[in-house]
Amino acid sequence: MAYGNLKKQLFESRVQEIEISQKGEVISSDNAIFNIAEKSNISNFHLFFELFPEVLTSINENIQFPCINIEFEGVKKIIDVEVIKKEKRFFLFFFDLTEHYENSQPIVQEKNEASIAKNKLDFEKKLLEAKEEFKNTFLANLNHEIRNPLNNLLGFLETLSASSLSYEQTELLKVAQKTGLQLKVLMEDLLDISKIEDGVLELKHVNFNLSTFMAAIYKHFQHKYSSDIHFTVETESKVHTALIGDPNRLHQILFNLIENAFQNTYRGSVSLSVVPSPNNQHIKSSNETVIRFIIKDTGKGIAQEKISKVFDNYLQLEKEKLKPLGDGLGLKIVKNLVQLMNGTVAVESKIDVGTEFILDIPFTTRIPKKKAYKTKKIPGIYINKNILVIEDIKDNQMLFFKHFLNNDEAYVMHLATDGAMAFSLLEKKRIDVIIAKTTIPDIDIFSFIDKVKEHPEDSINKTPIIVASGNSLLEFQNTLEEKEISNYLMKPFTKKELFKAIKESLNQ
Structure with a gap:
C-alpha cells in the first residue's frame, strides 16, 4: 500500500464528516466513527448536541469543542468536535483522539493532583497564618481591654486595704482581691500558652533562694484556704537552695498545681515535698542539679482513662463544687512551662484516694552570698x-x-x-x-x-x-x-x- 493511501486510510478512519442543516437535521454522514442515520436530528445523537440547533443560528465562524466523551450504540470514544460554516452549509467533524486522551490522562491527572496538593498546602499555610494572626490580635486586644479595668480594680482594692476596716470588711476585701488576682493569673496563663506555642516565651536566669521561695508559697496557701485542709511544705536538707533559674515560672507552675490540688480536695491534706531528683546521677556538671517537686492531695482523684488527657487544653475534671475560674488552663500551662524549662511532669492518681504530680526541673547551683548588714531607714530630708x-x-x-x-x-x-x-x-x-x-x-x-x-x-x-x-x-x-x-x-x-x-x- 502506497504511503499516501496509508495516510488517507488512517485519517479517514479517525475523522467523521457530517453535514447538517441549520435546524440540526443530518443531511449526510460518512459514519467513520459513529453510525448516524440521515434525516435524524443531531440533537438526539447525544446530550452534548441537545442545544446544537440554537448554537447553529448564532455561529459566525468555526467552533472547536475538545475532549468530548461519547457513547453511542456500544461505541465509546473521546473526540474533538469542530463546527464549520461554509456558504450557509454546516459541517461537523469528529476527531477520534481516544488513544491520545487515554494515554495523556494519567500524566494530566498526576500534574493536576500535584497542582491541587501544592494549592492545598499554600491554602493551609495561609489559613494557619491567618488563624495565628487572628489569635494573637484577639488575645492582645482582649488582654489590653481586661488589664486596664483590672488595674483599677486591684489598685483601688490595694488602697482600700490600707484604710481602717472592720474585720468583716477586711474579709470581704480579701475575697475581692483574691478574685481580681485570679483573673490576672488567668490572663497571664492564656498569654503564656500562646507565647510558648509561638516559641517566643523566654526564660529568665536570675539568682534566687529556694528556701525563701518555699516559705512564700506556704504562707500564701496557708492563709488562702480553710483549716479543713491541712497544708504542708517540706524541703529535704540535701536540696540545693542557692539557685539560678526563673523563679517566676517556677512559682507559676507550683501555684497552678497546688491550686488544682485544693480545688479537688474538700477534706484531708495537700502537701508539697521538695527532694533531690534521682536523675541527678546522670548530671555531669558540678554546678547543675535536678530538683523534684511532689504535689500530693487526698482529693477525689482522676479516673485512669482521663490521666493521659489531664494536660490537654481546657480539660475540666468533674467536681462536687463549682468549677473554679480558669480550670483547665492551669494544667496546660504547667506542662508547657515544665517542658520549656527542660523538665518533666508526671501524674499518678486513684479515685477517692488522691492525686500526685511529680516534677523534675533542672537548675544551675551557685555559692550563696553572705548577707550584708543593712542599716535601718530613718526619716530625713528628701528632695522632691x-x-x-x-x-x-x-x-x-x-x-x-x-x-x-x-x-x-x-x-x-x-x-x-x-x-x-x-x-x-x-x-x-x-x-x-x-x-x-x-x-x-x-x-x-x-x-x-x-x-x-x-x-x-x-x-x-x-x-x-x-x-x-x-x-x-x-x-x-x-x-x-x-x-x-x-x-x-x-x-x-x-x-x-x-x-x-x-x-x-x-x-x-
Whole structure:
C-alpha cells in the first residue's frame, strides 16, 4: 500500500464528516466513527448536541469543542468536535483522539493532583497564618481591654486595704482581691500558652533562694484556704537552695498545681515535698542539679482513662463544687512551662484516694552570698522628685493620685491629659520621670517618645520614660525597647511595682 493511501486510510478512519442543516437535521454522514442515520436530528445523537440547533443560528465562524466523551450504540470514544460554516452549509467533524486522551490522562491527572496538593498546602499555610494572626490580635486586644479595668480594680482594692476596716470588711476585701488576682493569673496563663506555642516565651536566669521561695508559697496557701485542709511544705536538707533559674515560672507552675490540688480536695491534706531528683546521677556538671517537686492531695482523684488527657487544653475534671475560674488552663500551662524549662511532669492518681504530680526541673547551683548588714531607714530630708503622668481617663487618674498621696519617697505627681499638655509641663518644670500610657489622645506613643528624645534641651531629652500598658505583644514591647525607654510597666501593677519602676528609672 502506497504511503499516501496509508495516510488517507488512517485519517479517514479517525475523522467523521457530517453535514447538517441549520435546524440540526443530518443531511449526510460518512459514519467513520459513529453510525448516524440521515434525516435524524443531531440533537438526539447525544446530550452534548441537545442545544446544537440554537448554537447553529448564532455561529459566525468555526467552533472547536475538545475532549468530548461519547457513547453511542456500544461505541465509546473521546473526540474533538469542530463546527464549520461554509456558504450557509454546516459541517461537523469528529476527531477520534481516544488513544491520545487515554494515554495523556494519567500524566494530566498526576500534574493536576500535584497542582491541587501544592494549592492545598499554600491554602493551609495561609489559613494557619491567618488563624495565628487572628489569635494573637484577639488575645492582645482582649488582654489590653481586661488589664486596664483590672488595674483599677486591684489598685483601688490595694488602697482600700490600707484604710481602717472592720474585720468583716477586711474579709470581704480579701475575697475581692483574691478574685481580681485570679483573673490576672488567668490572663497571664492564656498569654503564656500562646507565647510558648509561638516559641517566643523566654526564660529568665536570675539568682534566687529556694528556701525563701518555699516559705512564700506556704504562707500564701496557708492563709488562702480553710483549716479543713491541712497544708504542708517540706524541703529535704540535701536540696540545693542557692539557685539560678526563673523563679517566676517556677512559682507559676507550683501555684497552678497546688491550686488544682485544693480545688479537688474538700477534706484531708495537700502537701508539697521538695527532694533531690534521682536523675541527678546522670548530671555531669558540678554546678547543675535536678530538683523534684511532689504535689500530693487526698482529693477525689482522676479516673485512669482521663490521666493521659489531664494536660490537654481546657480539660475540666468533674467536681462536687463549682468549677473554679480558669480550670483547665492551669494544667496546660504547667506542662508547657515544665517542658520549656527542660523538665518533666508526671501524674499518678486513684479515685477517692488522691492525686500526685511529680516534677523534675533542672537548675544551675551557685555559692550563696553572705548577707550584708543593712542599716535601718530613718526619716530625713528628701528632695522632691517630679513625676509626670500622662493619663486622660478619670478613673486611672484617681488611682495614680491615690498611689502618690502621702508617699514616703517624696514623689510629686503632675498630670497631663494629652501630649501637648505634657510638653507644656516639660518645658515649664523640671520633670524627673515621665509615665506615659500607650494611647495618648493627640499623639501615638512612639512619636511621643521620639519627640522627647529629639528635644533640643538635655533636661527634657534625657528624661526617663516609663510606659504603662496592658499590651503584652512581644513585637510592641521590642519596639519600645528599641526606642530606649527606661521601663515597661505591665498592667495591672501595684503601688510597690510602680514605685520600684520609678526608682529604677531614676537610678539609670
